[in-house]
Amino acid sequence: MDLQEKKKTETAPASAGADSKGYFDPWWWLVFAVIGMIILLITTRPDPFMRILLFVRDGIGVTIQTTIISFFLVLIVGLIAALGRISRSRILSGIATVYVEIVRGIPLLVQLLFWYFAFPSVIQGIGSALNIEALKNYLANPVGMAILGITFCYAAYMSEIYRAGIQSISKGQMEAARSLGMSYVQAMRYVILPQAVRVILPPVGNEFISILKDSSLVSVVAVADMTRRGREFMAANFIPVETWSMIALLYLVMTLLAARLVTFIERKSRLER
Amino acid sequence: MAPIIQIKNVHKRFGSVHALRGVSLDVERGEVVVIIGPSGSGKSTLLRCINRLEEFNEGSIVVDGIPLDTAENINAVRTEVGMVFQQFNLFPHLSVMDNITLAQRIIRKRDKAEADEIAIQLLNKVGIPEKAKALPGQLSGGQQQRVAIARALAMNPKIMLFDEPTSALDPEMIQEVLDVMMNLAQEGMTMVVVSHEMGFARAAANRAILMDSGQIVEEAPPNVLFTNPTQERTKEFLSRVL
Ligand SMILES: Nc1ncnc2c1ncn2[C@@H]1O[C@H](COP(=O)(O)OP(=O)(O)O)[C@@H](O)[C@H]1O
Ligand SMILES: [Mg+2]
Numbered sequence: 046m047d048l049q050e051k052k053k054t055e056t057a058p059a060s061a062g063a064d065s066k067g068y069f070d071p072w073w074w075l076v077f078a079v080i081g082m083i084i085l086l087i088t089t090r091p092d093p094f095m096r097i098l099l100f101v102r103d104g105i106g107v108t109i110q111t112t113i114i115s116f117f118l119v120l121i122v123g124l125i126a127a128l129g130r131i132s133r134s135r136i137l138s139g140i141a142t143v144y145v146e147i148v149r150g151i152p153l154l155v156q157l158l159f160w161y162f163a164f165p166s167v168i169q170g171i172g173s174a175l176n177i178e179a180l181k182n183y184l185a186n187p188v189g190m191a192i193l194g195i196t197f198c199y200a201a202y203m204s205e206i207y208r209a210g211i212q213s214i215s216k217g218q219m220e221a222a223r224s225l226g227m228s229y230v231q232a233m234r235y236v237i238l239p240q241a242v243r244v245i246l247p248p249v250g251n252e253f254i255s256i257l258k259d260s261s262l263v264s265v266v267a268v269a270d271m272t273r274r275g276r277e278f279m280a281a282n283f284i285p286v287e288t289w290s291m292i293a294l295l296y297l298v299m300t301l302l303a304a305r306l307v308t309f310i311e312r313k314s315r316l317e318r
Numbered sequence: 319m320a321p322i323i324q325i326k327n328v329h330k331r332f333g334s335v336h337a338l339r340g341v342s343l344d345v346e347r348g349e350v351v352v353i354i355g356p357s358g359s360g361k362s363t364l365l366r367c368i369n370r371l372e373e374f375n376e377g378s379i380v381v382d383g384i385p386l387d388t389a390e391n392i393n394a395v396r397t398e399v400g401m402v403f404q405q406f407n408l409f410p411h412l413s414v415m416d417n418i419t420l421a422q423r424i425i426r427k428r429d430k431a432e433a434d435e436i437a438i439q440l441l442n443k444v445g446i447p448e449k450a451k452a453l454p455g456q457l458s459g460g461q462q463q464r465v466a467i468a469r470a471l472a473m474n475p476k477i478m479l480f481d482e483p484t485s486a487l488d489p490e491m492i493q494e495v496l497d498v499m500m501n502l503a504q505e506g507m508t509m510v511v512v513s514h515e516m517g518f519a520r521a522a523a524n525r526a527i528l529m530d531s532g533q534i535v536e537e538a539p540p541n542v543l544f545t546n547p548t549q550e551r552t553k554e555f556l557s558r559v560l
Contacts, residue, residue, distance in 0.1 A: 220371050221407035221466075225421035225473060226397035235420060240411050 070308060076301045083294050093284055097275075097291045104274030105295065111188065111270060112257045115195040119256065120249075122196055123203025128233070130208055141204070148201035153194070154262050160194040161185055161266035191263035199256055206252065210245035211237055243314055250307030254300050261296070271295060320383065322347045322477060322508055323368060328377035330363055330532075337363045338374065339532040345477075350509045352519040352540065355529035356555060361512040364529070365479045368510065369399040382476055397425060400470030404482040406462040408454035408469070414441070415450045418469045426473065433472075440468035444498050460491030464498055471502075478502065480511040514559055516544060528552045 086094040129141030148156070165185040172180025214237050222232035264273035275292040279285060321344035330338035337360045345351055353361050366372040367379060370392045379386045381395045409417050418440060419433035428436070441447045444464035446457075454462055463483055470478060480499065484492040496518045503509055503522040513519070519526050519540040526540040528551070536549040544560075547553050 215405075215407075217403060217405050217407040218409065221401075221403065221409070222421075224369055224371060224396060224399070224401040225469070226393055226425045227421060228393070231424055235424065236409055240409075243411075 070305065072301070072305060072308075076298070076305060079294060079298050079301060083291075083298065086291070086294075093282065093287050094291055097278055097288055100278045101271050101274040101292065101295070104269055104271035107188070107269055108257070108260055108271040109299070111191055111195070111263060111268065112253075112260045115192050115199065115260070116253050116256055118192065118196040119199040119203050119252070122200035124207055126200055126204035127207035127211065130204060131211060145201045145204060148198050153198050153259055154265065156198050157191065157194040157262055157266050160197070161187065161190045164190070187263075187267040191260075191266055191268045194266075195256060195260065195263070199252060199259075203249070203252055206245050206248045207241070210241035213244050214240050246311050246314060247307070250304075250311065253307065254303050257300055257303060258296065319347060321345055322382050323510070324378075324380040325364075325368070326378045328364075328367060328374045328379060330360070330367060330372065330374045337532050338367070340377070341529075341532070341534055342377075343527070343534065345508060345510060348506045348508055349525065350503045350507075350511065350523045352523040352526045353510065353512045353529055354514055354519075354526065354555070354559070355535075359529045360532040361529050362481050363532075365401070365481050365510060365512060368477075368479060369396050369401055371401075397473055398475055399477045399479060400473060400475035401479045402463070402466050402470055402481065402483050404485050406454070406459070406466045406486070408462055408466055410454050412453075413450070414446075414452050414454065414457070414465050417454065417465060418472050421469070422472050436472055437468070440471055441465075443471075443501075444468045445494070458491060459487045460494045463487065463491075463495045467495075467498055467502075477508045477510070480509065480513065482512050482514075484513065484515060516540075516560070520544070528555060530555070 083098075087098055126141050126144060129137045130145070132138050132141075165183055168180050168183045172178070172183060218236055218240070219232055222236040223229075227235070260270060261272040264270050264276065267273075269277075271292060275288055279288050282288070323343070323345040325341060325343040328338050328341045329336070341360070341364055343351075343364075353364070355361055363372055367374045368381065370379075370386050382398055384391050384395050384398075386392055386395060408414075409420070412420065415434065415437055418437035419428075419430070422428045422433040422436065423430065426433075438447065438450065441450055444467055446461055446464055449457060449461060449465070454465065457465065467478075467483075483499070484495050487495065492515070496515060499509070499511070499518065500522050509522075511518075511523070523540045525537055526543040527537040528535045528543065528547075528549070530551050536543060536547060536552045538547075543552065544556060547556060
């Protein structure tokens with residue numbers, strides 16, 4: 046009887062609703078523990094912990110915003126690069142391959158420094174050479190350059206994930222679609238990508254979490270994210286243990302929550318299959 | 319009227335493998351042609367050249383008056399030629415219904431109601447109307463292949479190509495697929511079928527063709543080819559298969 050019931054809930058389709066008495070992800074306890082820790086700290090010792098939190102508050106927003114915008118751009122640019130790599134055109138696949146290889150060989154921190162400090166000088170140089178006023182006076186926008194740098198780098202990694210996903214779908218799928226008269230783009234859109242998405246969901250989720258963490262690197266290019274605000278607080282107050290513990294806990298909450306979200310989406314897509 | 323498929327001196331090479339060595343074949347409207355021959359003899363490659371899933375190196379193929387040259391013409395031919403594969407190749411993420419309506423809607427531009435109605439008619443025709451909402455993975459092999467036939471028919475093709483449609487099936491499911499194909503033949507569909515089902519060939523085919531090493535070795539009405547072959551290679555092949 047008991048066993049039968051268990052089997053039922055396991056095989057029930059997702060449309061049966063969020064099964065409240067069903068499976069509860071034990072990792073949630075960790076999320077609650079970390080949140081509880083933060084609350085405990087700011088209530089029992091508001092000075093300095095509440096002060097730190099208030100000081101870095103706008104940095105939390107910048108971190109989240111940078112991460113989410115970058116992630117969506119990475120999804121788009123990565124797909125374009127992946128389609129380039131699997132393209133039968135030698136030129137397209139050549140360009141895409143060189144791009145991926147270059148990006149993967151340079152640390153993200155160095156890439157960010159290049160985009161923020163070197164790229165504007167290059168543009169200004171071109172501006173003076175061609176005598177174009179708009180380029181001569183070009184000034185880098187920190188957040189824009191940070192998002193550009195993260196996207197340029199992570200899209201290369203993402204393209205490899207897409208490529209593996211697309212190539213995991215049997216060739217017969219493309220052939221069946223083409224034999225029905227679909228164009229390459231239609232076959233990708235309606236047949237290949239919807240299947241590939243399910244394969245690549247877990248690694249794409251991991252990339253999101255990596256971007257969230259690596260977004261801390263943008264603090265070196267004048268973006269006032271959580272990490273940079275932490276450094277500023279440090280410089281004024283000299284309490285490294287409290288400051289960096291708080292910043293670490295804040296990152297931890299975000300990554301743990303993101304991981305839960307990824308697991309939730311994965312489970313949902315598995316049930317819908 | 320000109321033959322609906324005109325294949326002239328087609329050559330196909332995969333690197334050093336010469337898969338088709340000057341194949342010429344005309345198929346008349348309403349004709350059913352069965353192709354037999356040993357594995358690796360180029361049967362699949364020939365079928366796949368007819369709807370240009372495979373490019374050929376030399377020769378020409380004209381389908382219903384359309385030469386297979388420009389991308390536009392190739393797409394035009396593909397909408398007139400249905401293909402059924404050994405491995406079914408249904409779209410596993412879509413229901414049976416959506417498998418049959420997808421191309422109707424995006425290529426034939428039919429609205430949902432019209433496409434659905436056609437799909438239901440075709441599911442009735444292949445004998446599994448009750449499976450409309452199922453996913454391909456929930457069907458038996460024979461049922462999947464019948465859905466694949468319905469999916470191809472939904473585009474109103476003038477020609478149907480079958481590449482070993484029953485080879486991946488358990489023996490007890492072969493007949494249900496052959497029955498559907500037999501009905502199609504009786505309705506006058508032009509069909510090119512790669513299959514070693516001799517019973518089907520005798521009952522439905524106007525012509526049987528033996529291929530070996532990328533060439534057509536012999537062609538004759540099935541009864542003649544199977545019982546009185548003239549070529550040594552045909553005799554040898556039949557003695558191994560029968
Ligand atoms: N995509 C391919 N790449 C390389 N060789 C191939 C490819 N497809 C078929 N061949 C070769 O072409 C020959 C004919 O193959 P095929 O048409 O599949 O034969 P059949 O369908 O009669 O078994 C075989 O030697 C096969 O190995
Ligand atoms: Mg074959």
